[in-house]
Amino acid sequence: MAKTTSRLIALYGGTFDPIHYGHLKPVEALAKQVALHQVTIMPNNVPPHRPQPRADSQQRKTMVQIAIAGNPLFKLDDRELQRETPSYTVETLEQLRAEIGSEQPLAFIVGQDSLLNLQRWHRWETLLTLCHLLVCQRPGYSVSMDTIEEQQWLDAHQASSVEQLHTQPVGKIYLAQTPMYDISATAIRQRLEHHLPCDDLIPSAVAEFIRQHHLYS
Structure with missing residues (x-):
């Protein structure tokens, strides 16, 4: 495989309904x-593997x-919010590859739960x-794949x-030793429905936006 010295680009997708510290702190x-200079957060519009978001696309983007x-670590890419069709990661990656070329190192960040369900x-x-694939640890999820075949696939990559990650453009899986935060958007939405504070779970400015727009209540 050809070598390159281009700076590694990293993407982080999700519904972010709402975005919270369980998203941000492990990625930081x-x-x-892995010496990332920037992470592009990419909210999706129509998630294919989970219920539709409670907040609309513009609210989640905001x-x-x-x-x-x-x-400065983070920037936003809203291309998936422009689609009305399901936000398939592979199609977004193909679009990006067409833009940046085949030799640019590119990584997609997932949680351990997503790795276990990748197939x-x-x-x-x-x-x-x-x-x-850059994999962040998640509390309560196994570090081993479910089947021998899946584990062999993981071991091989x-x-x-x-x-x-920086010298090859594709093909590797990195299991990061990131801190685990037992925070979920579902639990946050449930707390907000019961008018319980979430300021320790989400950035204060996001909490204020949610209050101002009466989201999730």
């Missing part, structure tokens, strides 16, 4: 581990913008031909060093 730790304001994703077997 990941960035230090909450992300508020959450990352003043943090349910649309055209999952194509993902590692388009990017690396697991990165042995951070350097591989």
Whole structure:
């Protein structure tokens, strides 16, 4: 595989309904581990594997913008919010590859829960031909795959060093040792429905936006 010295680009997708510290803090730790200069947060519009978001696309986009304001690590890409069709990660990665070329190192950030369910994703077997996977730990999820075949697949692609992520454009899975935050958007929405405070779970400016717009209540 061809070598390159281009800076590793990292993407982080999700519904972010709402964005919270369980999204932001592990990725900040990941960035230090693998020397990421920037992470592009990419909210999706029509998630194919979960219920539709409670907040609309513009509200979720605004909450992300508020959450990352003043943090140079993060930037926003709203291309998936422009689609009315399901937000399949592989299609977004193909679009990005057409823009940045085949030699640019590119990574997609997922949680351990997503890795365990990856083979349910649309055209999952194509993902590692388009990017690396950077995997953040999640509380309560196994570090091993469910089947021998899946574990062999993981072992065959697991990165042995951070350097591989920067010198190869695609094909590696990096299991990061990130802090685990037992925070979920579902639990936050439930707390907000019962008018319970969430200021320790989400950025204060996001909490204020939610209050002003009476979201989730």
